[in-house]
Amino acid sequence: MIEDVICSFCGCLCDDLRVEVEEGKVAKVRGACRLGASKIMGHDRIAAPMIRQKGELVEVSYQEAYDRAAEILAAARRPLLYGWASTVNEAHQKGILLGEEVGGVVDSTATVCHGPSILGIEEKGLAGATLGQVKNRADVIVFWGCNPSEAHPRHALRYSSNACGKFTAEGRSCKKVIVVDVRRTRTARNADQFLQIQPGTDYEIICALRMLVAGKDDLLADEICGIQKADLVKVAQTLKNARFGALFFGLGLTHSRGRYKNVDNALSLVAELNAFTKFVVMTMRGHYNVAGIGQVLAWESGFPMSVDFSRGAPYFNPGETSAADLLGRKEADAALIIAADPAANMPRAAVEWLAKIPVIQIDPFENPTTLLAEVVIPSAIAGVEVDGTAYRMDGMALRMRKLVETSFHSDKEILQGILDSLRRLKDDN
Amino acid sequence: MIIKGGVVYDPANGIYGEEMDLCLEGGRIVEETGEKDVIDARGLMVMPGGVDAHSHIAGPKINSGRIMRPDDSRMGVEPRTGVCRPCTGYTVPNCYAIGYRYARMGYTTAFEAATPIIESRHTHEELEEIPILDKGALTLFGSNWTVMECVKENDLAKLAAYVAWGLKSSRGYGVKIVNPGGGEAWGFGANVKGLHDPVPNFDVTPAEIIKGLARANEMLRLPHSIHLHFNNLGKPGNYTTALETLDLLKDIKASRMRQVVHIAHMQFSAYGGTGWRDFDSKAPEIADYMNKNNHATMDLGQILFGSATTMTADAPLEYANARLLHQKWSNCDIELEESSGVVPIFYARMMPVNAIQWAIGLELALLTKDPWKVLLTTDNPNGSPFVNYPEVIALLMSQAKRAEEISRVHELVTKRTALPSIEREMDWSEIAIMTRSASARILGLEDKGHLGPGADADVAVYDIRPDEVDPSVDHALVKKAFTTARYTIKGGVLVARDGQIVAAPQGRTYWVDAEVPQADTERMMADLKDKFEKYYSVRLGNYMVQDEYLSRPQVVRAGTRARVEVAQ
Numbered sequence: 001m002i003e004d005v006i007c008s009f010c011g012c013l014c015d016d017l018r019v020e021v022e023e024g025k026v027a028k029v030r031g032a033c034r035l036g037a038s039k040i041m042g043h044d045r046i047a048a049p050m051i052r053q054k055g056e057l058v059e060v061s062y063q064e065a066y067d068r069a070a071e072i073l074a075a076a077r078r079p080l081l082y083g084w085a086s087t088v089n090e091a092h093q094k095g096i097l098l099g100e101e102v103g104g105v106v107d108s109t110a111t112v113c114h115g116p117s118i119l120g121i122e123e124k125g126l127a128g129a130t131l132g133q134v135k136n137r138a139d140v141i142v143f144w145g146c147n148p149s150e151a152h153p154r155h156a157l158r159y160s161s162n163a164c165g166k167f168t169a170e171g172r173s174c175k176k177v178i179v180v181d182v183r184r185t186r187t188a189r190n191a192d193q194f195l196q197i198q199p200g201t202d203y204e205i206i207c208a209l210r211m212l213v214a215g216k217d218d219l220l221a222d223e224i225c226g227i228q229k230a231d232l233v234k235v236a237q238t239l240k241n242a243r244f245g246a247l248f249f250g251l252g253l254t255h256s257r258g259r260y261k262n263v264d265n266a267l268s269l270v271a272e273l274n275a276f277t278k279f280v281v282m283t284m285r286g287h288y289n290v291a292g293i294g295q296v297l298a299w300e301s302g303f304p305m306s307v308d309f310s311r312g313a314p315y316f317n318p319g320e321t322s323a324a325d326l327l328g329r330k331e332a333d334a335a336l337i338i339a340a341d342p343a344a345n346m347p348r349a350a351v352e353w354l355a356k357i358p359v360i361q362i363d364p365f366e367n368p369t370t371l372l373a374e375v376v377i378p379s380a381i382a383g384v385e386v387d388g389t390a391y392r393m394d395g396m397a398l399r400m401r402k403l404v405e406t407s408f409h410s411d412k413e414i415l416q417g418i419l420d421s422l423r424r425l426k427d428d429n
Numbered sequence: 430m431i432i433k434g435g436v437v438y439d440p441a442n443g444i445y446g447e448e449m450d451l452c453l454e455g456g457r458i459v460e461e462t463g464e465k466d467v468i469d470a471r472g473l474m475v476m477p478g479g480v481d482a483h484s485h486i487a488g489p490k491i492n493s494g495r496i497m498r499p500d501d502s503r504m505g506v507e508p509r510t511g512v513c514r515p516c517t518g519y520t521v522p523n524c525y526a527i528g529y530r531y532a533r534m535g536y537t538t539a540f541e542a543a544t545p546i547i548e549s550r551h552t553h554e555e556l557e558e559i560p561i562l563d564k565g566a567l568t569l570f571g572s573n574w575t576v577m578e579c580v581k582e583n584d585l586a587k588l589a590a591y592v593a594w595g596l597k598s599s600r601g602y603g604v605k606i607v608n609p610g611g612g613e614a615w616g617f618g619a620n621v622k623g624l625h626d627p628v629p630n631f632d633v634t635p636a637e638i639i640k641g642l643a644r645a646n647e648m649l650r651l652p653h654s655i656h657l658h659f660n661n662l663g664k665p666g667n668y669t670t671a672l673e674t675l676d677l678l679k680d681i682k683a684s685r686m687r688q689v690v691h692i693a694h695m696q697f698s699a700y701g702g703t704g705w706r707d708f709d710s711k712a713p714e715i716a717d718y719m720n721k722n723n724h725a726t727m728d729l730g731q732i733l734f735g736s737a738t739t740m741t742a743d744a745p746l747e748y749a750n751a752r753l754l755h756q757k758w759s760n761c762d763i764e765l766e767e768s769s770g771v772v773p774i775f776y777a778r779m780m781p782v783n784a785i786q787w788a789i790g791l792e793l794a795l796l797t798k799d800p801w802k803v804l805l806t807t808d809n810p811n812g813s814p815f816v817n818y819p820e821v822i823a824l825l826m827s828q829a830k831r832a833e834e835i836s837r838v839h840e841l842v843t844k845r846t847a848l849p850s851i852e853r854e855m856d857w858s859e860i861a862i863m864t865r866s867a868s869a870r871i872l873g874l875e876d877k878g879h880l881g882p883g884a885d886a887d888v889a890v891y892d893i894r895p896d897e898v899d900p901s902v903d904h905a906l907v908k909k910a911f912t913t914a915r916y917t918i919k920g921g922v923l924v925a926r927d928g929q930i931v932a933a934p935q936g937r938t939y940w941v942d943a944e945v946p947q948a949d950t951e952r953m954m955a956d957l958k959d960k961f962e963k964y965y966s967v968r969l970g971n972y973m974v975q976d977e978y979l980s981r982p983q984v985v986r987a988g989t990r991a992r993v994e995v996a997q
C-alpha cells in the first residue's frame with residue numbers, strides 16, 4: 001500500500017490517495033473519485049514507438065523514433081511544440097529547451113481553455129489564495145461557469161463548498177453557495193442561490209454586480225439580460241456580507257462571449273469586494289498540471305504560454321503565437337504534440353492543418369491525434385510510473401509519486417532523446 | 430588560477446586597496462597554486478564576489494509578477510547564445526537573466542528573501558534554474574499558526590523544534606518575519622496595527638511573535654539572525670514602530686558573533702508624518718539609533734526612479750498599494766502560514782513621496798557611521814531591479830552626483846530630508862563592505878565576502894584604477910565599472926568577461942539543518958499532525974521539499990546541542 005499518492009487527473013491534485021500495488025501493477029486505488037481512479041488504474045497503452053510508412057503506423061525502436069522526430073523538427077521552419085498539460089514540470093523544462101534549440105513555438109493547452117484567464121490576469125492581476133485557505137475560512141463560495149461536481153468531483157469536499165476547516169468547522173451548513181451558469185448543472189443542485197443566466201451575458205451580469213457592490217443600485221434596470229434585479233441584489237449582498245468569499249470560475253466564463261474581458265471583469269469584481277470584506281478568486285484548471293506548464297514557461301521565458309523562440313529570444317503575442325492560430329493560419333509546418341489531444345480539442349481549421357503537416361506524438365495513450373501522427377512515441381505515465389512536479393490549480397507545487405516500474409521512457413527521457421538526435425544531426429551538417 | 434597584480438579590497442581581512450596576487454584552486458582561495466591560468470588584473474580593483482542578502486529572485490511571488498507583467502518581460506530581451514539561455518524582463522526577469530545579470534555586475538551569491546514553507550518546492554524549482562550564483566532562501570515564520578501557538582504557550586523549546594523543522598521542510602536558510610501577525614489577520618481582510626495589537630483569533634501580539642522567534646533563532650544557533658520586515662512598513666509615521674521593535678530585541682543575546690536582528694529594507698520603515706501630505710524622513714533618527722546600538726543591522730531597500738514591481742508577504746500593504754496607485758493587484762493567501770501580494774509601481778522624480786523615499790535610503794546609508802551595519806540593496810525588485818545597484822554606489826560615493834540628482838527631483842526633498850546637507854562620500858572599502866563583506870557576515874556565510882585562504886573563489890575584477898579615479902568627480906565612470914565587471918570568477922571559474930557570460934556553472938543552494946532534542950520535536954509533531962489532518966490541504970507526507978529539488982545542496986549545521994557545548 002502506497003500512502004499519500006497524488007492523483008494525476010484533474011487540477012485538484014488530491015494528495016491523499018492510497019494505492020495498492022500487486023506484481024508491479026496498480027491493483028486498487030482508494031480515496032480517489034472515479035475520474036482519478038480510472039486514470040491511475042490505466043487503460044490501453046500504445047505498445048511501442050511507431051513511424052508512419054505508406055499510411056500505416058509501423059513499430060520501430062525508441063531510437064529510430066527519436067531520429068525521425070529530430071529530422072522532422074530540424075527540417076521544419078516553424079515547428080510547434082504543443083500540449084504539456086498532463087505531464088510533469090521536468091518534462092516541460094526539457095521541452096522548452098528543445099523549443100529554444102529548434103526555434104519553435106511552445107504552447108500549452110491553456111490556449112484553448114484558460115488562455116483568456118491568463119490574459120485577464122495580465123490586465124488585472126489575481127487576488128488568490130491556496131485551497132487550504134479557502135477550506136479554513138470561506139463562508140461564501142461562488143462557482144461561475146464551472147461544474148466541479150462533474151469535472152473536479154472532490155473539490156467541494158476537500159477545498160470549497162463542503163469542506164470543514166478551522167473557521168468553517170460546520171462545513172456546508174456554515175456556508176452560502178452561489179452557482180452561476182447557463183444550465184442547471186449538478187453543481188447547481190448544491191447551491192443556496194442559483195443564477196441561470198442567458199448564454200453570453202456573463203459580462204453584463206458581472207457589470208451589474210459591480211454596480212450593486214459599489215452602491216449604484218438605482219442606476220440598474222429592473223431586469224438585466226433576463227435576470228431580475230432583486231436576484232442580483234441578493235447575490236451582491238451575500239458577496240458583501242461574506243466573512244471570506246471565494247469565486248471559482250471555469251470555461252463557462254472564459255469561453256462565452258467577451259472571453260478574457262469576462263475574466264477581467266470578474267477579477268475586478270473580486271478586487272472591489274475587498275473594500276468590504278475578504279474575497280479571493282481562482283481558475284478551475286482542468287488537466288492536473290496545466291498550471292505547471294504556465295509556471296515553468298513563465299520562469300524560463302518570462303511568458304506563461306504561446307512563447308515563440310524563432311527569434312532566439314522569447315516572444316509572446318497570443319492570437320499570433322498561440323497554437324490554434326498558428327495552425328489555423330497554416331503557418332506551423334511541423335508539430336510535436338505531448339500529453340494532449342488537439343485533434344479532439346482544437347478548432348476545425350487547426351485540426352485540418354494538423355492533418356497535413358508532420359506530427360510527432362508523445363503520449364502514453366492512443367487518442368484522435370494518433371490518427372494523424374507520423375511519429376508516435378509512447379511514454380511512461382507521469383504520476384504513476386514517473387515522479388516529478390505538478391502545480392495544483394491554486395499554484396501549489398507537489399511532487400507526484402512513482403508507483404510502479406515501467407519499461408516505457410519518460411517524457412523527459414524522450415525529449416532528451418530527440419534533443420540528442422537533433423544535436424547529432426546538426427553536428428553532421 | 431592566479432589573478433595578478435590587482436588592487437585588492439578585502440575589508441574583512443583588513444585589506445583596503447593593496448596590490449597583490451590572488452591564487453585560486455579547487456574552488457577556493459589558496460596561499461599558492463601551481464596552476465598556470467593567469468588573469469591580468471594589473472592596477473585594477475579586485476573584490477570578493479558580490480553577495481546580495483535580500484533580493485526577491487525565486488518563487489511564487491516573482492513568477493506571479495512575470496505572469497501579470499508581460500509588459501515587463503518584453504524588456505531586457507536577449508537571445509540565446511552558445512553559453513546562455515535566452516533572457517527577458519527588467520523588474521521581473523526570467524531565471525537565466527537573474528543569474529547572468531548578477532554575474533555581470535561581479536555578484537556571485539544572492540539570497541531569496543522570503544519563501545513560505547509550503548511554497549518552497551516552487552521556490553527551489555526556480556533557484557535551480559538560476560545559473561552561476563550560489564543562493565539560499567529565507568523561510569517565512571511570522572504569521573504561522575504553529576509559531577503563534579508556541580508563542581502563546583510560551584513553549585520556546587517547541588518553537589525552536591518547529592523552526593528547525595520548518596527550515597528543513599523548506600530547505601531554508603534563515604528565519605524571515607514579515608509584518609508579524611499581519612499575514613494571519615489578512616486572512617479575514619484585516620491587519621495588525623502595531624507591535625501590541627493582538628492577532629485576531631490567536632491572542633498573541635507581533636511583539637511576542639518577534640521576541641519568541643528571536644529567542645528560538647538564538648537557541649538554534651542559526652548562522653543568520655532573524656530577518657525582520659517591520660509592522661506598519663510603508664506607512665507614514667512608521668519610524669516609531671521601527672524604533673520600538675528594535676528596543677524590544679535589545680536584551681536578547683546573540684549566540685554567534687553577529688547581530689540579533691537584521692532589518693529588511695529599512696528605507697520603507699523610516700517614515701515620519703501623519704499621512705502622505707506631511708510625509709517626511711526620519712532617517713536621521715533611525716541612523717542615530719543604529720549608531721548608538723549594536724544589536725541590529727539593516728539593508729537599505731533603496732528606491733530608484735523608474736519601473737519596479739513590489740512583492741512582499743505583507744499582503745495588506747500590497748492591497749493598499751494597489752488601491753493607492755489604481756494598479757493591478759495580485760494576492761496569494763497561504764494556508765496556516767502567510768499571505769503575499771504583488772503590485773507594479775513606477776517611482777517618479779516629481780512625485781513628492783517618491784522623491785523623499787529616494788532620499789531616505791541614501792540618508793540611512795550615509796548617516797549610519799559603520800558600513801558593516803548597512804547593506805546596499807533595493808529590495809529587488811521592490812525599490813528597483815538589482816541591475817541598478819551601480820547607480821546607488823555612485824550616489825553614495827559622490828556628493829556632486831547627489832546634488833545633480835537633487836536638482837532634478839521634487840523640491841520637497843530639500844525640506845523634508847537631510848540629504849542635501851550630507852557631505853559624506855563613501856570610499857571603495859565601504860562600498861566593498863556594503864555589497865559583499867557585510868552581507869556575507871550578516872548572513873553568516875563564513876566562506877564568502879572575503880578573500881582569505883579557504884574562502885570561496887568568488888572574485889570580481891572591476892575596470893577601475895583606484896589610484897587614478899576620483900569617485901567624487903568620476904561618478905559616471907564608477908557606475909559604468911560596477912555595472913560591467915571586467916572579470917567575474919565564481920568558484921574558481923571565469924564566468925563573465927566584460928559583460929559577456931563565458932560559462933554558466935550550476936551554483937549551490939545553502940540551507941540550515943538545525944538539530945533539536947528529539948523530545949521537543951515529538952511534542953511539536955503531535956500538534957502539527959493534527960493540523961495536517963484538519964487544516965492543511967496537503968498531506969504531511971507530501972509537504973517537505975524533497976532532495977531532488979537541490980542539485981547542489983550546501984548544508985549548514987546548527988542546533989541547540991551545539992549551544993550547550995559552547996555554554997560549558
Ligand code: SF4
Pocket residue numbers: 007008009010011012013014031032033034035036037152153154155
Ligand atoms: S478530484 Fe481530481 S484530483 Fe481529486 S481524485 Fe478526482 S480526478 Fe483526481
Ligand SMILES: [Zn+2]
Pocket residue numbers: 483484485542693694741808811
Ligand atoms: Zn524584500
